[in-house]
Amino acid sequence: MRRLGDLLGVEAMSLYRHVPGREDLLDAVVAAIVDEMQEDPEVIESPRDGWQDFLQRLAHGVRRVALRHPKVFPLVASRPPEAPWLRPPLRDLRWVETFLEALQQEGFSDEAAVSAYRAFTSFLLGHLLLEVSALGADVGPLDVLEDGQDLDTSLAPYPEVGRLRAALSEDHSAVEFEEALEELLNRIALVRSETS
Amino acid sequence: MRRLGDLLGVEAMSLYRHVPGREDLLDAVVAAIVDEMQEDPEVIESPRDGWQDFLQRLAHGVRRVALRHPKVFPLVASRPPEAPWLRPPLRDLRWVETFLEALQQEGFSDEAAVSAYRAFTSFLLGHLLLEVSALGADVGPLDVLEDGQDLDTSLAPYPEVGRLRAALSEDHSAVEFEEALEELLNRIALVRSETS
DNA sequence: ACCTGAACACCGTTCAAGT
DNA sequence: ACCTGAACACCGTTCAAGT
Numbered sequence: 001m002r003r004l005g006d007l008l009g010v011e012a013m014s015l016y017r018h019v020p021g022r023e024d025l026l027d028a029v030v031a032a033i034v035d036e037m038q039e040d041p042e043v044i045e046s047p048r049d050g051w052q053d054f055l056q057r058l059a060h061g062v063r064r065v066a067l068r069h070p071k072v073f074p075l076v077a078s079r080p081p082e083a084p085w086l087r088p089p090l091r092d093l094r095w096v097e098t099f100l101e102a103l104q105q106e107g108f109s110d111e112a113a114v115s116a117y118r119a120f121t122s123f124l125l126g127h128l129l130l131e132v133s134a135l136g137a138d139v140g141p142l143d144v145l146e147d148g149q150d151l152d153t154s155l156a157p158y159p160e161v162g163r164l165r166a167a168l169s170e171d172h173s174a175v176e177f178e179e180a181l182e183e184l185l186n187r188i189a190l191v192r193s194e195t196s
Numbered sequence: 197m198r199r200l201g202d203l204l205g206v207e208a209m210s211l212y213r214h215v216p217g218r219e220d221l222l223d224a225v226v227a228a229i230v231d232e233m234q235e236d237p238e239v240i241e242s243p244r245d246g247w248q249d250f251l252q253r254l255a256h257g258v259r260r261v262a263l264r265h266p267k268v269f270p271l272v273a274s275r276p277p278e279a280p281w282l283r284p285p286l287r288d289l290r291w292v293e294t295f296l297e298a299l300q301q302e303g304f305s306d307e308a309a310v311s312a313y314r315a316f317t318s319f320l321l322g323h324l325l326l327e328v329s330a331l332g333a334d335v336g337p338l339d340v341l342e343d344g345q346d347l348d349t350s351l352a353p354y355p356e357v358g359r360l361r362a363a364l365s366e367d368h369s370a371v372e373f374e375e376a377l378e379e380l381l382n383r384i385a386l387v388r389s390e391t392s
Numbered sequence: 393a394c395c396t397g398a399a400c401a402c403c404g405t406t407c408a409a410g411t
Numbered sequence: 412a413c414c415t416g417a418a419c420a421c422c423g424t425t426c427a428a429g430t
């Protein structure tokens with residue numbers, strides 16, 4: 001609060017005229033991010049070419065927002081949701097409604113739509129949180145080391161990690177996201193046809 | 197620090213004899229949780245009936261630890277990792293080494309093993325973080341409401357959410373975890389056979 | 393070797409007082 | 412209506428001093 005006050009050229013105490021407290025302010029930040037997803041033209045674009053197309057565009061939209069705000073996304077992902085049916089990062093009644101409608105219009109049963117919503121949010125959370133945290137890490141890999149050690153000797157007990165450390169450090173987040181998303185959509189399609 | 201001191205019947209300042217600071221203390225907590233995974237007999241059990249059996253047991257072991265420590269697991273999931281090749285929640289050189297060895301012994305190529313490690317961690321992170329945070333939420337669904345409103349009127353603009361809110365609130369985390377894990381193993385098997 | 397007291401530089405928040 | 416000063420109850424951390 002004090003820092004934000006400074007940033008606005010005002011004393012911290014003035015903020016309490018406009019906002020009940022720190023927690024509500026953080027909630028508002030999260031809400032702003034969620035709104036940003038809602039305004040993405042790539043996601044909202046009216047002609048939906050099937051539910052797969054819709055979920056593809058939604059997933060990519062959420063990913064863009066996450067990458068645009070790497071510092072804030074963990075908040076979107078982990079603030080306690082307002083209700084049990086709001087799962088991060090799709091923690092918004094409008095999104096859940098749109099999501100369910102879109103799938104039901106294409107013949108999903110109630111249970112299939114709900115289970116797709118669950119699988120979809122788990123997927124987004126895992127991939128985007130990991131991607132975003134890797135971004136924020138900007139960790140010189142030297143942080144692991146004790147004072148005298150170098151990387152090779154400290155990795156000596158772990159030959160495979162040492163041998164593959166280049167491969168392990170590569171960033172394949174974009175293609176991984178794509179492939180896992182593809183796979184998720186296939187799984188959802190399967191559940192759809194099972195229960196319909 | 198002050199609260200922990202109280203808990204130990206000592207002044208906060210005494211803690212600095214034993215620990216460099218707050219951050220290192222949190223790191224130690226995370227390390228303790230990771231060690232707990234290592235000691236789970238269900239996971240370590242020597243006769244491994246193939247890599248699928250190993251990954252199944254590992255996933256369930258991590259899940260057990262996460263559910264045993266719902267308050268601490270978010271820390272395991274989101275503390276900045278020590279190196280780019282340590283992905284939460286499997287953020288431990290010993291685990292990565294074991295993981296890679298196990299898969300290579302069963303004919304995985306280097307790339308297939310690394311990509312399996314990535315997919316596996318994303319999966320665990322998404323599912324367990326969501327499950328654990330739903331646990332900690334214990335949210336009376338009334339928190340969403342303004343003072344005068346009741347649930348039905350506040351959900352009125354979202355008919356599908358309203359209609360399906362019972363289904364949306366049900367907890368299916370256990371079966372979802374199982375099914376998604378199954379699906380993940382199938383995908384990993386596919387990648388394995390493609391690149392070998 | 394281990395602990396303590398006093399102190400420093402921070403927080404978020406309340407409230408009476410200013411314009 | 413909006414902002415401020417002083418104050419309160421907290422933090423983590425340093426350091427000289429105690430046993």
